[in-house]
Amino acid sequence: MVRVRFAPSPTGFLHVGSARTFLFNWLFARRQGGTMVLRVDDTDVERNTAASLNSIFDGLRWLGLSWDEEYKQSERLRLHREMAEAIFQKGLAYRDFTPAQTGERSSAQGPWLFNAGMRELSREESDRRAAAGEPFALRFRVPRETEREIRFTDMVYGEQAKSTADIEDFALLRSDSMPTYHMASCADDADLRISHIIRGQDHLTNTFKHLLIFEAAGVAAPNFAHLPLLVAPDGSKLSKRRHGPVVSVTTYRDAGFLPEAFINFLCLLGWSPKDNREMMSRQELVEAFSLEGINRANAVINFKEPPNQPEDTFDPKALWLNAEHIRALPVEELCRRLLAVVRQAGYKISPEKMLEITRLVRERIRLLNEVLSVADFFLCQKLPAYDAAELVPQKGDAEMARRVLQRAREVLRDAEFTHEDLERTLRAAAQELGIKAGQMFQPIRVAVTGRKNSPPLFETLEVLGKDVTLARIEQGIENIHQPTGS
RNA sequence: GGCGCUAUCGUCUAGGGGUUAGGACGGAAGAUUCUCAAUCUUCAAACCCGGGUUCGAUUCCCGGUAGCGCUACCA
Numbered sequence: 001m002v003r004v005r006f007a008p009s010p011t012g013f014l015h016v017g018s019a020r021t022f023l024f025n026w027l028f029a030r031r032q033g034g035t036m037v038l039r040v041d042d043t044d045v046e047r048n049t050a051a052s053l054n055s056i057f058d059g060l061r062w063l064g065l066s067w068d069e070e071y072k073q074s075e076r077l078r079l080h081r082e083m084a085e086a087i088f089q090k091g092l093a094y095r096d097f098t099p100a101q102t103g104e105r106s107s108a109q110g111p112w113l114f115n116a117g118m119r120e121l122s123r124e125e126s127d128r129r130a131a132a133g134e135p136f137a138l139r140f141r142v143p144r145e146t147e148r149e150i151r152f153t154d155m156v157y158g159e160q161a162k163s164t165a166d167i168e169d170f171a172l173l174r175s176d177s178m179p180t181y182h183m184a185s186c187a188d189d190a191d192l193r194i195s196h197i198i199r200g201q202d203h204l205t206n207t208f209k210h211l212l213i214f215e216a217a218g219v220a221a222p223n224f225a226h227l228p229l230l231v232a233p234d235g236s237k238l239s240k241r242r243h244g245p246v247v248s249v250t251t252y253r254d255a256g257f258l259p260e261a262f263i264n265f266l267c268l269l270g271w272s273p274k275d276n277r278e279m280m281s282r283q284e285l286v287e288a289f290s291l292e293g294i295n296r297a298n299a300v301i302n303f304k305e306p307p308n309q310p311e312d313t314f315d316p317k318a319l320w321l322n323a324e325h326i327r328a329l330p331v332e333e334l335c336r337r338l339l340a341v342v343r344q345a346g347y348k349i350s351p352e353k354m355l356e357i358t359r360l361v362r363e364r365i366r367l368l369n370e371v372l373s374v375a376d377f378f379l380c381q382k383l384p385a386y387d388a389a390e391l392v393p394q395k396g397d398a399e400m401a402r403r404v405l406q407r408a409r410e411v412l413r414d415a416e417f418t419h420e421d422l423e424r425t426l427r428a429a430a431q432e433l434g435i436k437a438g439q440m441f442q443p444i445r446v447a448v449t450g451r452k453n454s455p456p457l458f459e460t461l462e463v464l465g466k467d468v469t470l471a472r473i474e475q476g477i478e479n480i481h482q483p484t485g486s
Numbered sequence: 487g488g489c490g491c492u493a494u495c496g497u498c499u500a501g502g503g504g505u506u507a508g509g510a511c512g513g514a515a516g517a518u519u520c521u522c523a524a525u526c527u528u529c530a531a532a533c534c535c536g537g538g539u540u541c542g543a544u545u546c547c548c549g550g551u552a553g554c555g556c557u558a559c560c561a
Contacts, residue, residue: 111488137559166489174559181561205556276509302497317511363524441520453522
């Protein structure tokens, strides 16, 4: 029975790297028909925050990935201590009465392995000092007298081996009797019968310690699969301090990413279906996922370090994938999602109107939020000020713009506002004026949308309706006479 | 410093003892077009370095270099 877990520690918002770890676990579980466990690793009381926990749940909820069981480490402390105690009773751990190290241990003079004197302390003296109330940390007694190799086969990185001579006597219990990460994690993994531990590569070398714990506790070790890390363009690890909001999942959500697109993007970082597919649905990902497809080198999230544009915070491929997913959505569904964005921004608009707008913006936006800038002229009543010079068509002048708008005003008054009729009417008008179609359309476009780039003109006018169109053309004519831009 | 991991276009990657080293994003050019977008076509762009092994290495082995990780009573 496959059982995997995602074990975030609530000491910060949901990190993109964590989200990917969750995702790979989830994909593996769903592919194998296994169980997904969410375990909150909250043994570091000092750094835990409720806000962080919320951020994690918010992020996961947005991604729409579910889990089957949920635990909190802080509610399982007894289990951790019992396992630590059992290891101690077997003589495989010892009490270390050395006060906790505060500053940096000088790493220049070789590796630290254990505190001299403590490892060899007699049981009697150890018991006596403990009974006297002297605080201690419980350390694992790494078998270094008879040096040996700890081995395992990582499902991504292959054969791994490390000599016990290179493993320090790590702590199991802190002097306040709280379990350390290593202890709590292993005790829970054993107790929850986790079959596969899929986690970041930063834990690869910790695995040897964990193997030691499992062995000492007398339980079979699970399988391990380590994931390459997600890093910044300069190769450094992603951190909030250095890289800001790019590392937070909620940033993607708030910018208008589709969760399915974000998931797709994350999957492609360090994993490949090996058949050149890029754009994949959640279902396709589940079907294609396997640990063999995971790469071993760290993957760069390609954002621009000092962002000049808002979009610089995102990997161009993420943007492209999002655009692809937006276009793959049925219009009604896209409309529903855009409606939420538009209403959130304070606009009142009917679902019917929004559906028409959706059809026009769907291949023009990469992020849901871009609807606010791309379709603003549909949403607002009064057009924001624009430069009257923009009304002037290619190879034309202000006079031509004026003639175009006046003619358009006349001709549109009697037109039926359908794509076909508008096209016929305006093309005819251009011919009458003896100008090119483009020269006819451009002033109208600017008058009606406030800018030079927009969806096709006839569809735009159709959606806008006769009243708004005429009013804006009127305004455009005025703007030519007083070209102040106001 | 010690130990471990990694190394293919700018980025994500496929591949693998003999290939024109493939795809995608991004970039450039062009087609289409009422603008923008979408779409289509084309182009530029990579096997870290040095030794082996071999008829032949980008691929296998060793060394170097670089990057990353661990080296806490953080996780």
